[in-house]
Amino acid sequence: MDTTQLLKGVLDAAVLAVLDRAPTYGYDLVKRLREAGLEEVGDASVYGTLRRLYRAGLLTSELVPSTEGPTRKYYGLNRAGKEHLEAARKAWSEFSTVMTRLLEGEESE
Numbered sequence: 001m002d003t004t005q006l007l008k009g010v011l012d013a014a015v016l017a018v019l020d021r022a023p024t025y026g027y028d029l030v031k032r033l034r035e036a037g038l039e040e041v042g043d044a045s046v047y048g049t050l051r052r053l054y055r056a057g058l059l060t061s062e063l064v065p066s067t068e069g070p071t072r073k074y075y076g077l078n079r080a081g082k083e084h085l086e087a088a089r090k091a092w093s094e095f096s097t098v099m100t101r102l103l104e105g106e107e108s109e
Contacts, residue, residue: 003040011049012053015033016053022076023062053075062076
């Protein structure tokens with residue numbers, strides 16, 4: 001099954017979940033998502049998602065000098081971002097419960 005469309009639908013939540021653990025910069029975020037099992041996630045998709053979430057008022061950003069290269073922009077969650085993540089967690093839980101029942105052939109309760 002091609003998971004590309006599924007990934008598009010959950011990338012916001014995945015990015016917010018990683019940032020909930022600790023602020024980080026774009027490349028590290030991509031790496032963490034891939035290590036978590038989202039190997040197909042593209043760099044451009046993650047960077048675009050970060051910009052969009054920031055413009056939506058869900059993230060903070062801070063420029064931090066790096067000893068290994070240029071200054072990095074670190075992103076973190078603000079209060080609105082944490083609230084959005086909690087809503088995404090609830091929606092995912094409800095959606096995944098329904099899909100599990102459907103895929104396993106169970107009747108709705």
